[in-house]
Amino acid sequence: MATEPPSDVQWWNAGGVADLWLPTDQVSGSGAIIIVSAAGYNLSGFTVAWGEGASEQMDGPQHEITLNSFPNDGDWLTFEMEIGSWGELVLDRIEIRTASTIPFEAADLDGSGWVLRGDFGFSLGVADGGSLSATDAEIMGADVLISGTAVGQNSWFKRSGPVNVQGAQASLTWNGGGFDSTLDDHDVRADGVAALSFTGVTDSGGFVDLWERQIPAQVLHFPGSGAQFTLNGVGPDERTIPGISTAEGISNVPGDDGPTTRVVEIGQSDGSVWTESATIDSISWFTAWGTYTSDGISLPHSADVIVDFPLPAVSISQVDVEDEAPTLGRRASVTVTLANTGEVPANVPIECYDGGDRADISPTFPSAMVGADSEADVDLKWGHTGSGNSTLTCSPMLPTQLTRDGAFGGGSGDSSVVVWEVQQDAGMDPIVIALIVALVVGVLLVAGFASIQARESMVKAEEPED
Known part of the structure; x- marks a missing residue:
């Protein structure tokens, strides 16, 4: 139990009233009620009424209500914010002054529409794996953090709220007793995973809730x-x-x-x-x-x-080169099979590599519409320079805005090893033959033209002169 628990109260009832029960059973005769604000605050912007009396405007650090007599048992002090005003009403104490002065800490008075203000007197922690057991006990003015197990029977947390219950192994089980006064609008503050169980407990009441679960951003x-x-x-x-x-x-x-x-x-x-x-x-x-x-x-x-929702998941299931020994200078026919194991279709372009370099394929970026849970083929032509072994590796071209690995699948596929060969001579090259034919035709044309010219010259020479 703290020797100096939180003792101030703050008005916390926007749009409504807050009240405090002031006992007067030990008071007689005339006198005054003195309302004193906490240090650093004042009473401006609020009104107070005693019992059935008219509301009085308050101002400054304290306010006095003069009375000709006091009721036998007590009455309510009712506080309300003035229309158009804004501010904080924090009370330190209420005094009854007659021939002597009787002070009441504000937090000692019953009422609703208030939360505690002040510092806790000590810290009470139940670590993860630890436990607390209370029977007919009272915990007063403690800053409580429960990460282990806490069990109570007819026991009270007073001026110790909110009691914090945090962690996957944390639990608070309370039977009877309850909670009295809190620094917030709830008696217990739990995270999203702590376990809570209450049976027959009393909370601070009014607008104060028994518990809240709060999660971080x-x-x-x-x-x-x-x-x-x-x-x-x-x-x-x-x-x-x-x-x-x-x-x-x-x-x-x-x-x-x-x-x-x-x-x-x-x-x-x-x-x-x-x-x-x-x-x-x-x-x-x-x-x-x-x-x-x-x-x-x-x-x-x-x-x-x-955040998961229906997406495609496309990978290359097969890269099939029709000729395992294609000829340099000619393109090989290739069929690339795409498999979509996702829940929705996708229009997927692919890219291919020949070793470490981008492959010479046509079309340059072939694509196919692949239905959900189905396959589709892409036909392309593959060219290569240099004889020897080679493998064509193809993969889906993933959208640039992807940030989650594997969100669209994306697995690549390799062809079997292909041996590119230089074309073997099988007679004279057709191009060479064409050149020779063109040359022969040209020679014949020149020879024919020369023969015609010579014949015309001979005819002219044989004609008689006049």
């Missing part, structure tokens, strides 16, 4: 960049958030009030439980192979979420 991991999507039902406000994956293929799920934590479960003071059931909807991802869509994927509460 989440990262969605898509197969690649440019995937558009919409998150629906995010957080207690069940927000709708559009998004698109970055160049790294990721997108962050924002917190409730920024980039950090998000509430995904609330055990409310009335016994009901709200649990987030967010979904990743309207996924549309345009790629060079096609546009892939999905809807209604559940958003789990893990820190890193792998």
Whole structure:
């Protein structure tokens, strides 16, 4: 038990009122109620009413309500923010002044619409693998972190909230007793995996919930960049958030009030439980192979979420060269078989390599539409320079926006070893024959032309002169 637990209270009831029960059974005669703010705060912007009396505007570090008499048992102090005002109301204590002064720490008074303010008196930790057992006990003013096992029977956490329960091995099981006063709007704060069990417990009440589950910022991991999507039902406000994956293929799920934590479960003071059931909807991802869509994927509460939806998975199952001994100077016929083991079709271009160099193939970038869970063939021609052994290696050309290895398959395939051969001479080369024929024809043409010229000259020489 802390000797100096948190003792101040802060108004925490936007749009409503907060109240404190002030006991007066030990007071008689006339006097005053003195409301004192915590150091560094003031009462401005708020009103207070005693019992059924009229509201009074407060200002400065303290406010006095003068009374001619006090009720026999006590009454309510009701606090409310003035319309159009904004600020923090933090109370240190309430005093009753008659012939003497009776002080009450604000946190000692019963009421609703408040949370604790102040520093915990000590830390209480239950490590992973450790345990805590409490029976008819009271834990006062402790900063509690449970990573192991905590079991309580008719025991209380007072001014120790929220009790933090964090980790896959963490559990809090409480029967009877309960929680009284917290620094936040919930008595217990758990992560997404800790185990909680409550039977017959009393919480701080009012707007303070029994527990909240909060998870840190989440990262969605898509197969690649440019995937558009919409998150629906995010957080207690069940927000709708559009998004698109970055160049790294990721997108962050924002917190409730920024980039950090998000509430995904609330055990409310009335016994009901709200649990987030967010979904990743309207996924549309345009790629060079096609546009892939999905809807209604559940958003789990893990820190890193792998977003999976129907995609193709294409690899090369066979590279078949028709002639195992093709001739240099002529292209070999090749059939490349693509296998799609994915759930959707894809229009897949392929590329081929001849050793370490890009292969001389025609067409340069052949492609085929490959249906889901089926195969398709691509026919091409392969040219090669230099005799000897060679292997043609072909693979799908993956879209550039992919960031997840294996998202579209992509396995390559090799042909059997091909022996390229120089063409053997089988008689005179047709080109040489054509050149000789052309030469002979040319010679004959020249000879014929010369003969005609000589004949014409002889005729002229034989003609008589006049």
